Amino acid sequence: MVEFRFDIKPLFPQPIIKVASNLLPHTFRGDRRQCLDATSKMSEIIDRLGQLSAISQGLNKPVTTAQRLRMSENQTIYLLADTEAGHNGAVIGLLKVGTKDLYLFDEKGQTRKMEQSPSILDFYVHESRQRAGLGKRLFETMLNEEHWTPVKCSVDRPSEKLLGFLRKHYGLVRTIPQANNFVLYEGFFGDEASQNGSRNGHAASPERTKNGLHITDSPNTQLFGATYLGDETSKQKRFGRRGSESQQHHQQQQQQQAALLQQITQISPNGRYGAPRPTCSMAEIIHAGSASSGKGGGGGSAESNRGNEIADIAEQLQMQHLQAVENHIEYELEQEQEPEPEPEPEPEPEEVITPPTPPPKSKTPTPPKVRSPEAAESIIGDNRRAPAFQLSKQHTGMKNRSFGVGMAVMPTGKMEFNQEEREDFGVVKINRPLGNEITSPVQDNTDAMSTVSSTGGLTDQGYNDLKFYHNKLW
Ligand SMILES: CC(=O)SCCNC(=O)CCNC(=O)[C@H](O)C(C)(C)COP(=O)(O)OP(=O)(O)OC[C@H]1O[C@@H](n2cnc3c(N)ncnc32)[C@H](O)[C@@H]1OP(=O)(O)O
Structure with a gap:
């Protein structure tokens, strides 16, 4: 629990308060002097919780500070306190949310600009009180206040704990790969096209998801290749249903999947630093030659071959360039020597x-x-x-x-x-x-x-x- 040198009770007339850029609890009433005092104390609370959150996530510096909140226009921090704890009470948790304009890939791999998109930016419950339902309590309060639904929220580089939290409490599993640090879940876009692949809807069509891979005919997929979606269960379900179908068909599918797995050159782990995203074609080129050792699986030799091919092409291009230069010089020399009787x-x-x-x-x-x-x-x-x-x-x-x-x-x-x-x-x-x-x-x-x-x-x-x-x- 996070205790302070001052009594937090006046700031927390209720267990969860909401703080915006004025750095005052939404419940605050008081004169100018009290306002300054409350602002100062609230800044201390936010800075401290932000720091603990950063430490807990292994970040170099806090995502949340009072200064940042003051400068922001559309961010809100929810704070959870236990006024009974200790002498002055204790603050237990912090949840920072806001709206962002984001360029995002939808489930077809098309880029879409989402304005004022709800985002989860920072979330922390003190270690001594985790896994006791307090995070859920804080999150639910936020959803009610903001009138948001979890599936419509983008999450800024979620940690494993937060991914587990969202999976457990809101059934959010299947992500839509992004090129930035935000994680979206299927259903985020909420239109008909998106719903086709939603876990709440019917089973995803094989063209769109195979073995947890995000595959479309879109330019993005062609550029970035198939991308890991991180859902093993859907594969099991799908294949379970098909158990009675012919063995041959099943084998064909497995071959296709093996081929698709070779396309993956970068499978980002879920986590604060590893939000699922499309593979980078430049990284694919750079690491093509050496990827086989680290990745394991069946794609290693193919990637290594590709690396050799690229090296060969580069060498050929260099040779062609040298020949062109040489030819040009020879040509010029011949021109110069033309008047001579003996060529x-x-x-x-x-x-x-x-x-x-x-x-x-x-x-x-x-x-x-x-x-x-x-x-x-x-x-x-x-x-x-x-x-x-x-x-x-x-x-x-x-x-x-x-x-x-x-x-x-x-x-x-x-x-x-x-x-x-x-x-x-x-x-x-x-x-x-x-x-x-x-x-x-x-x-x-x-x-x-x-x-x-x-x-x-x-x-x-x-x-x-x-x-x-x-x-x-x-
Ligand atoms: C955008 C971002 O902010 S990313 C950063 C998210 N924050 C962090 O990772 C900081 C450290 N973690 C925490 O502060 C908390 O664990 C939170 C905020 C993620 C969740 O708060 P809690 O009070 O623990 O959540 P709550 O008790 O309601 O739900 C528990 C569920 O969260 C997940 N969870 C919570 N703690 C853990 C943990 N240590 N390991 C794995 N999963 C965890 C699990 O799904 C857990 O369910 P389970 O106990 O049945 O496995």
């Missing part, structure tokens, strides 16, 4: 490179990494030089063979690609202008992308060594 697409590297120290394998641009070593060998040859004629991708099947790109960054007399040190390293030797001597190896190599070569500083020809990593894409 040699690639000039001999020796003609343009003036190596300061001619290493045996340094005269061609670093060959790109290819998938097949044999293919690479057939093109580059033992001396790792390009053949006299240029092979196209159609000849080689090599998607990443980028002579054209090599041309685009073709070494000039001021550059050299030195392949001796490491396959994935290159050394750029930059010719310094004459007379511009440097005293320290790092003096003017301040470019963050470059690192000074381990050989350090100037070569004997006056080149300054820079190392850089190849871009793997090329």
Whole structure:
């Protein structure tokens, strides 16, 4: 029980009072001074109960505070007290409700805007008094005062206890999946379409609910996939009735259900943080590859395959993009070389490179990494030089063979690609202008992308060594 330093009895002329944004009990009568006093005490009560409610639900901060209530236009808090308890009486429970404008999915998966929709926002009964019917008492008082019915209330991230409470006292079981944190129960929309699937009406049609899955032909279902409704009992009932039907039909249904279960990539647990909602297609993509381990069941390998497919598609797209870039560069180079009598697409590297120290394998641009070593060998040859004629991708099947790109960054007399040190390293030797001597190896190599070569500083020809990593894409 929650006791206070002041006597709560004047604030609670009856066990349950209602408090709105003026922070005064609805029963309050008094002058200005009494009004201020009551407001102050009521704020303390609300803050304390809100805090306990948050702790009880494991929330970081309270959903309910006096300040929030003061700022709200359409929220009401119901407080339950035991004026007999202790010396000053004790407050036992809190129920905050309000109306909200919500975009919600109906039972067909269509989006609907619900204005001033009744919502249960916070509910708490002190631990020492739970499961004694006090919550029901508080809730019933609220329903009478607000003229609401439970099935028409959306519930903001209900806890397991509240779900149990609503199931027990109001028979609310079957939820309508939502993309937000609110939980709705079938019958919420109350129109004819919604009633088709209501547990109070006839059995749900198989197209709409199968094995607790919410399945429609709507765009939402197509986008999000089938969604878990959390009702095992309906399945048992349905299948019980069909016990006398043919075994084959039953097996077909089971196969269909197994296939549908594979569609589920996210089954939210019911709870304050896990209100049932449609599956997220982006999450499905992201987790497709790894979902199999955590989910169990039969959908794991299918999801993993899908993840591989997506990875393949991504790789293909990347390859296509690279080819397009490469083709474009080759095309431009061909255009540039058109006036030449010999349409040699690639000039001999020796003609343009003036190596300061001619290493045996340094005269061609670093060959790109290819998938097949044999293919690479057939093109580059033992001396790792390009053949006299240029092979196209159609000849080689090599998607990443980028002579054209090599041309685009073709070494000039001021550059050299030195392949001796490491396959994935290159050394750029930059010719310094004459007379511009440097005293320290790092003096003017301040470019963050470059690192000074381990050989350090100037070569004997006056080149300054820079190392850089190849871009793997090329
Ligand atoms: C939108 C929101 O506010 S979500 C947050 C809801 N609040 C909380 O989870 C805070 C902790 N829980 C509570 O404060 C209370 O349990 C309430 C408010 C949910 C219900 O108040 P109570 O006074 O216990 O309800 P009441 O006695 O009328 O009904 C009892 C039924 O509630 C459910 N319930 C209550 N306590 C529990 C519990 N500890 N575990 C599981 N179910 C519970 C059960 O269905 C229970 O019936 P049962 O005892 O036959 O199993």
